[in-house]
Amino acid sequence: MAARAELARLRPSKVCCARAELGGMLRAGGSLRLGGENRLTVAVETEHPEVARKALLLFRRVAGLPAEVVVEEHGPLRRRIYQVRLVPGPEARRLLADLEILTPEGGIGVDVPASLVRGDCCRAAFLRGVYLVSGSVCDPRGSGYHLEMVVSNEEFAHGLYYLLRLAKFKVHQARRKGREVVYLKDADDIAAFLGLIGAHTALLELEGIRVVKEVRGGVNRLVNAETANVEKSVAAAVEQIRWIEVIREKIGLERLPKALREMALVRLAHPEASLAELGQLLARPISKSAVNHRLRRLRRLAEEMTEEG
Ligand SMILES: [Zn+2]
Known part of the structure; x- marks a missing residue:
């Protein structure tokens, strides 16, 4: 400077x-x-x-x-x-x-x-x-x-x-x-x-660097937030797979209604996929909230089965 x-x-x-x-x-x-x-x-x-x-x-x-x-x-x-x-x-x-x-x-x-x-x-x-x-x-x-x-x-x-x-x-x-x-x-x-x-030129130069620094800081914060989100969805997927395993063990996936069975199989085949991606992987694509709904039904089933012993 x-x-x-x-x-x-x-x-x-x-x-x-x-x-x-x-x-x-x-x-x-x-x-x-x-x-x-x-x-x-x-x-x-x-x-x-x-x-x-x-x-x-x-x-x-x-x-x-x-x-x-x-x-x-x-x-x-x-x-x-x-x-x-x-x-x-x-x-x-x-x-x-x-x-x-x-x-x-x-x-x-x-x-x-x-x-x-x-x-x-x-x-x-x-x-x-x-x-x-x-x-x-x-x-x-x-x-x-x-x-x-x-x-x-x-x-x-x-x-x-x-x-x-x-x-x-x-x-x-x-x-x-x-x-x-x-x-x-x-x-x-x-x-x-x-x-x-x-020192107005030096000041402008400094402000320029500051803007770049702040933008970079913002990007870092976004990346961190994204990492946190990814970790959260990985944790959720691990849990979903656990419920599905419980169902498979107790009654077998083939006894699930067709929509739930397909959901379970897609989840098992794509543990890393997001809810929206899972919806697109189905034979007849559904929305993220519909995926969420089916996964919740699987969870309830698994919970009922473990409660029964
Ligand atoms: Zn003076």
């Missing part, structure tokens, strides 16, 4: 939302480094080139600041990490203060900044920014429905958790390998979340 690629292409129409989205990206996947001469370097880190491109664009749009992209390779698999870095300077500091990443006291803000999520439009944009750098949704064709955002800061994870809870999502939080995971498991919630942050 290409939710991220779709979201990376989205361009926020309002400046307030562009600011919120950049804030979300920096909160979830930003890094701050203090260099010499108190120079602060801020960067968005991501392994997705389309996300890096979007960060570059948002830096320019929100603060009018140039940024540079540095590519690093990590680990034996040479995983590529894109660092979109702001050139250090007073403007960068101003932007960080504006996004509440630098607090007025000079500290680093780690929670969800209220000013970025006040409006509905901005809240959605903020969540989009967070999802772009830290989120993923797994293909529900595999295990189950699962959408998660993985962040390193516990306080920010809590903030994200409460933000989603306020938006009425059934949200969960867990720690995995020293990182915080905020996730959704409910299919309706995942669909609503994707819709909220603007």
Whole structure:
């Protein structure tokens, strides 16, 4: 599901939302480094080139600041990490203060900044920014429905958790390998979340899979019901054959009235046939309910014979 690629292409129409989205990206996947001469370097880190491109664009749009992209390779698999870095300077500091990443006291803000999520439009944009750098949704064709955002800061994870809870999502939080995971498991919630942050194609794809899944579930239920019915009719046939055997033992089938004798013989010859099929197997075909009627008469006869001893 290409939710991220779709979201990376989205361009926020309002400046307030562009600011919120950049804030979300920096909160979830930003890094701050203090260099010499108190120079602060801020960067968005991501392994997705389309996300890096979007960060570059948002830096320019929100603060009018140039940024540079540095590519690093990590680990034996040479995983590529894109660092979109702001050139250090007073403007960068101003932007960080504006996004509440630098607090007025000079500290680093780690929670969800209220000013970025006040409006509905901005809240959605903020969540989009967070999802772009830290989120993923797994293909529900595999295990189950699962959408998660993985962040390193516990306080920010809590903030994200409460933000989603306020938006009425059934949200969960867990720690995995020293990182915080905020996730959704409910299919309706995942669909609503994707819709909220603007991943409409991914949402449609998910809904398509859901429809297929539900249809398949319906078919399974039908097959199960049918199996149950087959088992029921097999049990009934076994019982009918038992009565017929009783009659044969007691008086012999040849002494039965012609209609009942034929019914008994057809049942014995076709133990697997349904009542409707039995009716068609007679020399003069009869309906399912007529078959049922004759079988009941055979049963009554057998019962009378066993009662007599
Ligand atoms: Zn907005």
